Amino acid sequence: MAENLTIPLPGRTIAAQAWGPIDGPLVLLLHGFPDSPHTWRHLGPRLAERGWRAIAPANRGYAPTGPAPDGNYELAALVRDVLDIQDALAAPGARAPRRALLIGHDWGSMIASGAASLAPDRFHAAILLAVPPLPVLLARAWPPRRLARHARTWLRQAPRSWYMLAAQAPLERVPALSHRFINEIWARWAPAYEYDADLAAAHRALPDAAHCRAALGYYRALWNPLRWRTSRAPERHGIYREHRVPILYLHGERDTCVRADLGASTPDHLPPASKARVVKGLGHFLHLEEPDRVNGAILRFVDGLPGGELDRAGQASQ
Template identity: 30%
Template structure:
């Protein structure tokens, strides 16, 4: 097994915690995690990629783990988060990379491809598709569709509200998020109808233990990611839809031209939320390879690690290392 290297980089006004593995001279692959996750969610891919000769870079995104968690909500807009990764690439003198993201890491990966068409040679995303910049901020669309029903993104908007629930029992929060958006429950269980004033956990199941695909060692790493700081920084990512929309105006007509890989679990509730975006994606990502993973929920790289590794290594071998 390849050993993980760890360093703290001063970039873009923050400290970025960065794990890496694989030969230093290997083709560079960045893996970007989402919410509420950990760099360790990529453990299976780090091992497989390192063994295949890639240099794997896995940050703890801002707001998570040992990386900085600025108190200001506006510090978590999408282009600022992209700037963390761009600055780290600059510090490490990387001029040719592949970028792969899951959940919130996927929009970061898509936008890094838009911002860095020369440096980002190929892009991969899991769970969250790209369908161009919306005509208005996504949060406005969500508010209009869920005026009288609960929506977790709306619940996350008011600073302090979701934190009070999620921070009260971090292991329970993580167990419930993992379980209720996985293949262990019906696809739209997480999106069940309930009153607008509900809490996140209302109507959800607490399995009492982490899922089988998250070992005790891995679960402890997830818990440590949030211990002592809670979920405030991670939740702040959800509080910048308006600012993200404003700041991405210069990218509005730009397409993702690089070779792209997209993976989605057939039981991922995000597939329901993003159904319209999925239909639009081929028009905005013309060189696209898509795969729907059977009996798989939201946590694609953890629920189906061997299949993800095969697809990722095949894609990188054909579209990245042959031209890098």
């Protein structure tokens, strides 16, 4: 059974679930939208069995974590949360944070990708589910000539991104929108999966208008430069750099949220010891639809990392 933690960070706190020995090598499990740490209930215990200390934070704005005190939900701020969590979990008197393994799904994939790009010396590797690495997305969108070159791919994706437009609705409509919106998202993204328990957990994570505004704030900040904070400028640029740590990218063939072909060029952007794979027969919540299959692929990748066996990872985390 998972432990419930409260992790104090500068000016805020983060709630989390945890599995495994407190002194084990660290792995951070990052959830997406509209989801919760409950999404890692299959993988967390598997990692704990191997001696890892698995921490699944409730992202800022997802209960029991509160809305961000500064109202900032841009990606650079979410990446900073990951680095601050690492710092908070460092051993007393340690001169550096514990190196960690990153695993993320959906928004968690974007956060993990950004953290691995910004601070590669902090991480063994990053495992990204259902959203391509940030450098891949950037290469398809910037500069504008690349956006034009890949316009057909983005146009095919556009109908699946309808929810991003819904997230721009006036904030006063959020209470009426939220419950139906969350239900609709899960119905569309998990059509072949019995998701009742996960939907209930998502509603617990977004129980009121304040938390729903926070979750929608991720999308508002993503597309609106007016919401970007000047103080985050260095981090904002750093999170899109090409990766230097090994990456495992898994995408469900039947993903009804993000088209698998959006990440078709991923192998061209990955460093040595990385892998990219489209998983046949699975959708957006691939880690829930067939957890044994997907978690097995994750664990095999970790075991095959250069110097990434459990005993060496444990030594590196000290």
